[in-house]
Amino acid sequence: MIEFAGKSVFKGIASAKISVYKRYDPTVKCFTVDDPEAELRRFYAARDMAVDQLDELYSMALDEVGDESAAIFMIHTMMLEDFSFINSVENLISNGHFNAEYAVSATGHSFYDMFLGMDDAYMQARSADVRDVSERLLTILYGNSQQEISSDEPAIILAEDLSPSETVRLAKGNIIGFVTSAGSVSSHTSILARTMKMPSIVDAGFEVLKEYDGLHAVIDGYDGKIYIDPDEAFVTKMLRKQRDEAIKAELLNEYKGRDNVTIDGRRISLTASVGSLSEIDDAVFYDAGGIGLFRTEFIYLEKERFPTEDELFEIYREAAEKMGDKEVCIRALDVGADKRMGYFGLPEETNPALGCRGIRYLLRNPDIFRTQLRAIYRASAYGNLSVMYPMISTVVDVGRINRFNNDIKKELDADGIEYGNVKHGIIVETPSAVMISDLLAREADFLVIGTNDLAQYTLVIDREETAVHEFYDPLNISMFRMIKMVIDNAHRYKKKVSICGELSSDPTITHIFLAMGADEISVIPSDILLMRKAVCSTNVTEISQHTLQQLWM
Ligand code: PEP
Ligand code: MG
Secondary structure (H helix, E strand, O other): OEEEEOEEEEOOEEEEEEEEEOOOOOOOOOOEOOOHHHHHHHHHHHHHHHHHHHHHHHHHHHHHHOHHHHHHHHHHHHHHHOHHHHHHHHHHHHOOOEOHHHHHHHHHHHHHHHHHOOOOHHHHHHHHHHHHHHHHHHHHHOOOOOOOOOOOOOEEEEEOOOOHHHHOOOHHHOEEEEEEOOOOOOOHHHHHHHHOOOOEEEOOOHHHHOOOOOOEEEEEOOOOEEEEOOOHHHHHHHHHHHHHHHHHHHHHHHHOOOOOEOOOOOEOEEEEEEOOHHHHHHHHHOOOOOEEEEEOHHHHHOOOOOOOHHHHHHHHHHHHHHHOOOEEEEEOOOOEOOEOOHHHOOOOOOOHHHOOOOHHHHHHOHHHHHHHHHHHHHHHHHOEEEEEEOOOOOHHHHHHHHHHHHHHHHHHHHOOOOOOOOEEEEEEOOHHHHHOHHHHHHHOOEEEEEHHHHHHHHHOOOOOOHHHHHHOOOOOHHHHHHHHHHHHHHHHOOOEEEEEOHHHHOOOOHHHHHHHOOOEEEEOHHHHHHHHHHHHOOOHHHOOHHHHHHHHO
């Protein structure tokens, strides 16, 4: 048996066969070939396979989401049959004697630039389709016939890293756990794995990628370990551990129905951070006081095109109805940085974490923003919905958001469409937002501190980057001081503050958040009872004043 240790993302046990996932190398190599005819045949075969894949995707989409949405796959097929596209690839292979991968990639890039440079917004958006089509062709040419990660039987994936858009599809592909050689626990991939309750480990080192394909493995997400080729006795031991952990979790059930109140009477709200409707069921199961953060981007990452207003409305309405009169705080779409899909049309950026993400993407793409806001307003007639905005760094951002909301309310009024009293919050996750949190608190109905990004931008350490992870310390004193500043500023304007992100789930610092006066803590549903236990065992008045002074003086 071989054993590797990494960082645990989700505490759980998975036992299955290994499937090693290698993404095709996107840095396309350019070289000349001796037999251009054979290279052309490779290209035609890849194109035929891509057309077959798209036909299949079209039929699947037609059944599941209807013809309007399925049309995207038809557009991709048309691009693969487009004379000028094909002609350009053929030319590069026949006359330039270039390899097929280079011919496809070079053609894809020049068509991408051409579409992006057009005046018409519809044609500009087609640039993302060109990129998707060439990536599909390249994937096939590099020998991976499917872009999906899937297996016929339950499997554990070993990979260098996974993107959020790959992760969101894992469960559908029969994958029950994963281990990556790189990665960080605060990445969106890890957040997604936790919300999917998928036993997983990141940062396990490159040795884990050796040829273990097809061997049996057990992931122990409690200890952050993967065991390859274990004997039967070991597998049985692990399954027993899984049962014991379930019993421990069961013991927390005594906290269901109890108030979140400290020994000395400080009350706090404990809400759930979720990314899908099924997690809202978990939130109800674990007795959450509401939904403090509904990450909506995972709904988009699962699709090959933007969801329609009606599709979003149905999801938000169901979320509102499931939670009854408890508040559901929907976060406006936060894509960009690592959360990308071809159809988002995101620009190529040298530093995407500092680029077009969160509110910047929404303000630049008003139709997408409006569609989401309209769906939220319409769904608000069915429950207690609020909305919050990610990556705010100036008050000007807020002014621009307000104009969107005012316009939408006018439209709905004119059409006689009902909506509820939607509250508006701001996620404080940039140092700039911390420094102007008094001004933001004046503008907004509530503030939410997003500790993941706040740590990334405060420490100036990419939350995704394994190479600098030893320096990433979200418990740094700078974080506590910032959090305290935001809470004090919000309270000056009688606004509530919630804390979300990975720090909020750490029961060893809950007492500090309580002492600071946080009004709400939002954690993944399965951590609610653990956090309630932490709150109920805290005596805020007994917390050393000296420690607190050191933290925020
Ligand atoms: C955060 O940054 O803390 C947060 C809640 O948002 P996300 O992790 O989705 O970026
Ligand atoms: Mg964030």
